[in-house]
Amino acid sequence: xxxxxxxxxxxxxxxxxxxxxxxxxxxxxxxxxxxxxxxxxxxxxxxxxxxxxxxxxxxxxxxxxxx
Numbered sequence: 001x002x003x004x005x006x007x008x009x010x011x012x013x014x015x016x017x018x019x020x021x022x023x024x025x026x027x028x029x030x031x032x033x034x035x036x037x038x039x040x041x042x043x044x045x046x047x048x049x050x051x052x053x054x055x056x057x058x059x060x061x062x063x064x065x066x067x
Contacts, residue, residue: 014045016052 010030017024027040 012048014040014048016042016045 012027012029015026015028017026023042025040025042025045027038027044029036029038
């Protein structure tokens with residue numbers, strides 16, 4: 001049985017980047033087709049969607065074959 005995939009459409013998301021000893025956190029808020037970016041405190045990301053970036057040498061990919 002095939003069913004259409006659902007897409008996650010969040011109105012708010014956080015981006016995180018390493019900035020020395022404290023992370024740099026930016027909140028993106030969508031209003032219709034426009035986005036607003038605001039720098040926020042790291043404590044505001046609890047329980048929210050977030051995205052982060054890793055350098056290639058800091059990450060790995062493992063390919064799995066499912067039955």
